[in-house]
Amino acid sequence: MQIGDKQYIELEKFEELQQAYDLLKHRLAQLERMIFGVKSERFVADIPGQLTLELNAAAVEVEIQTQEVAAHKRSKVNPVKISPHGRGPLPDSLRRERIVLEPAEDTTGMKCIGEEITEELEYREAELFVRQYVRPRYVRVPTAGQEQEDQPALVIADLPPRPIEKGIPGVALLAYLLISKFVDHLPLYRLGKMFERQGVKIADSTLVDWIKAACNLLVPLYEALEREMLLCHYLQMDETPIQVLESETKGKSHRGYFWVCHAPVQKLTLLKYDARRNAKLPDDLLAKFVGTLQTDGYSVYEKYEKQAGITLAGCMAHARREFEKALHNDHERAAYVLIQIQSLYAVERAAKDRNLSASERLQLRLELSRPVFDHLHQYLKTELLQVLPKSAIGGAIAYSLNRWQKLERFLQDGDIEIDNNLVENAIRPVALGRKNYLFAGNHEAAQRIAIIYSFTACCKKNDVNPQTWLNDVLFRIQKHPINRIAELLPHRWKPLEQYPHWHRP
Numbered sequence: 416m417q418i419g420d421k422q423y424i425e426l427e428k429f430e431e432l433q434q435a436y437d438l439l440k441h442r443l444a445q446l447e448r449m450i451f452g453v454k455s456e457r458f459v460a461d462i463p464g465q466l467t468l469e470l471n472a473a474a475v476e477v478e479i480q481t482q483e484v485a486a487h488k489r490s491k492v493n494p495v496k497i498s499p500h501g502r503g504p505l506p507d508s509l510r511r512e513r514i515v516l517e518p519a520e521d522t523t524g525m526k527c528i529g530e531e532i533t534e535e536l537e538y539r540e541a542e543l544f545v546r547q548y549v550r551p552r553y554v555r556v557p558t559a560g561q562e563q564e565d566q567p568a569l570v571i572a573d574l575p576p577r578p579i580e581k582g583i584p585g586v587a588l589l590a591y592l593l594i595s596k597f598v599d600h601l602p603l604y605r606l607g608k609m610f611e612r613q614g615v616k617i618a619d620s621t622l623v624d625w626i627k628a629a630c631n632l633l634v635p636l637y638e639a640l641e642r643e644m645l646l647c648h649y650l651q652m653d654e655t656p657i658q659v660l661e662s663e664t665k666g667k668s669h670r671g672y673f674w675v676c677h678a679p680v681q682k683l684t685l686l687k688y689d690a691r692r693n694a695k696l697p698d699d700l701l702a703k704f705v706g707t708l709q710t711d712g713y714s715v716y717e718k719y720e721k722q723a724g725i726t727l728a729g730c731m732a733h734a735r736r737e738f739e740k741a742l743h744n745d746h747e748r749a750a751y752v753l754i755q756i757q758s759l760y761a762v763e764r765a766a767k768d769r770n771l772s773a774s775e776r777l778q779l780r781l782e783l784s785r786p787v788f789d790h791l792h793q794y795l796k797t798e799l800l801q802v803l804p805k806s807a808i809g810g811a812i813a814y815s816l817n818r819w820q821k822l823e824r825f826l827q828d829g830d831i832e833i834d835n836n837l838v839e840n841a842i843r844p845v846a847l848g849r850k851n852y853l854f855a856g857n858h859e860a861a862q863r864i865a866i867i868y869s870f871t872a873c874c875k876k877n878d879v880n881p882q883t884w885l886n887d888v889l890f891r892i893q894k895h896p897i898n899r900i901a902e903l904l905p906h907r908w909k910p911l912e913q914y915p916h917w918h919r920p
Contacts, residue, residue, distance in 0.1 A: 437744065437806055444743055505534055512537075543613050546585060546917065548574060575915065576893040579628045586918075589629040590885035592622065597867045598844070598881055600851040623856070630863040632892055637866045639901045640873070641700075644685045647678040648706035649830050651838035652716065654692060655845050658854040659861050668854055671861055673845055673868075674700070677838035680773075680830050682906055684841045684872035686865040690858055694718070701725070707824065709835055712814070729821030731756065732834035737811035744807035748798055752811075755791045759784050763833050777829030785826055792819060841872045873905040884908060890918055 553570040578586050595601045603622045610617050644650070652675065659669045672692045676685045689696040694715045701708070705724035710716040711733050720727045735756045741749040762783045766776040795812050802809040815822065825831045845868060855861035874881040887910055888903050895903060902908070 437803070505536060541591075543588075543610060543615050550574070576890075578632060578889050578893075579625065582625070582628065584625050586889040587886050589625060589889055590882050592626055593629060593867055593885055594871075594882045596626070596852070597848065597864065598871050600844075600848050602852045623860075627860075627863060629889060630866050632889060633866055633870065635897060635900050636888070636892065636903055637869060640683065640869060640904055641685055641687075643681075643901060643904065644676055644678055644683050645700070645704050647681050647683070649678065649680055649709070649828075650704065650706065651677040651679065651709045651832070651835050652697070653711060653835060653838045653842060654713070655842045656692075657688075657845065657849060657861055657864070659690070659856075659858060660854055661857040669858075671855075671858065673842075673861075673865055675838055675842055676700070677841050679832055679837050682873070682876035683904075684838075684869055684876060686845075686869045686872075688858070688862040688865045707828065707831055709824070709831065709838075711835055712818065726824065727821050728824035728831055729818045730835035731759065731822055731825075732836055734811075734815045734818065734822060737814045738808075741807035741811045745802065748802070748808050749811065752791065752795070755787055755794075758787050759833065773829030775829070777826075780826055780829070788823065788826060792816075844868060844871065870905065877906045879905045879908065883910075887911070890914075 550572045555568050555570065578584065578589055584592075592606065595606055596603065603619050603626075607617055607619055607622060654672050654674050657671050657673060659671045661669055669690065671688060671690045673686045673688055674696050676687075677683070687696060687700065692715075697715065697719075701719060701722070707726045707728050708716065708719055709728035709730065711730050716727065719725045735753065738749045738752045738756075742753075762779060766779050771779060795816055799809070799812045799816065802812065804810075804813070825833045848864075848868075855864055870884075871881045873879075874884050884905055888908070891911070892900075892903060
């Protein structure tokens with residue numbers, strides 16, 4: 416072996432060690448960020464001259480009003496006028512209590528020329544009260560010369576449908592419990608303490624039974640939601656964990672998963688619980704689905720591309736995340752890619768601000784996003800040969816290129832979103848709930864949680880007050896025809912024109 420060969424081997428070993436060192440440094444930085452750092456992935460470009468894309472002059476006419484220097488700032492569309500005092504008027508829908516204050520001076524003989532009105536926002540604590548259904552009992556009195564017919568002697572009115580047979584909670588109380596726990600994220604023991612302050616002590620186990628009974632009433636509607644969801648042509652899908660006390664190991668909890676489906680076009684969300692994070696539940700759920708399925712990079716979803724009738728779409732937000740993590744490794748390359756992705760999202764914001772239809776949004780994307788997308792593709796293929804495969808930037812480039820066809824789907828259909836963020840937003844209430852009530856008592860309770868989160872998410876997407884909706888649906892669902900049960904889903908729901916005087920949803 417010559418001296419030059421020895422030096423070459425040592426240099427090669429040094430480069431291998433340097434590569435291993437860079438990888439470990441990257442992993443340590445990510446771990447420190449996970450434990451101590453901020454979770455925000457916001458990126459502000461600081462490379463001069465990189466914010467101007469080589470697009471034609473027609474781009475100016477699209478009204479994308481992000482500034483050249485601060486591309487992260489969003490345009491202001493229809494700014495809200497603020498009063499000089501910074502306080503908006505109180506909503507007209509609120510009930511007004513009129514209190515007339517007369518002067519202390521005697522006003523006899525004076526002429527009233529107007530009035531000064533000062534409004535203050537007040538609060539009256541929610542009230543538990545007892546509703547009594549009083550049903551007079553009548554007995555038939557046969558008249559002289561008239562024989563008794565085959566009719567019951569006693570006459571009494573029927574009770575209205577009640578959510579829990581022989582139970583004491585009304586529909587409004589059940590709706591309040593469900594909203595408090597699954598929208599406001601209050602554990603049941605806190606709700607019990609709130610009721611106790613009003614003089615009514617209700618055991619936690621009783622509250623659990625009431626929630627269970629209310630969820631059982633909603634099961635037919637939940638099944639209708641699932642059927643309607645699978646008729647959609649475009650779904651987003653993700654999963655999130657939840658701890659369940661029921662476990663094969665005594666003293667330990669079980670880690671189950673909510674599988675979340677979201678239909679952006681129809682504004683529907685469906686959560687289903689499974690004790691395992693394997694492919695069985697999505698396999699069963701998507702067995703008859705035909706259309707586009709948008710997911711993150713989880714390997715379970717990859718096989719559906721081979722399933723007849725299913726096309727997979729990728730998530731640009733996940734691809735972007737890899738480059739954001741690689742900023743400290745190769746700032747120049749990672750920042751350049753992030754700037755290109757920023758311009759893609761600027762087009763998406765412009766389409767949203769202008770409330771474009773699917774076809775109009777697709778046309779805008781082809782005009783403005785397609786050149787950027789193709790340029791980025793060529794850039795990544797070129798730079799892949801210039802970086803170390805195991806480096807952070809090398810991994811980020813490989814991640815995107817391996818999924819490039821899936822990432823391109825949003826340029827082929829105006830209905831498809833650029834990323835999977837909408838379904839991730841639907842998961843946020845689950846994350847907030849985990850921090851408050853911590854776990855589900857058993858697997859059945861976890862599925863009941865999935866039912867309520869599905870409906871509250873649908874209400875949010877369709878601008879429906881979830882408490883008003885629950886109050887109405889729990890009142891009507893027992894007598895509603897089962898073949899028309901889908902009419903009660905949040906995106907189709909309409910309140911009755913007239914309710915009994917004792918029920919106000």
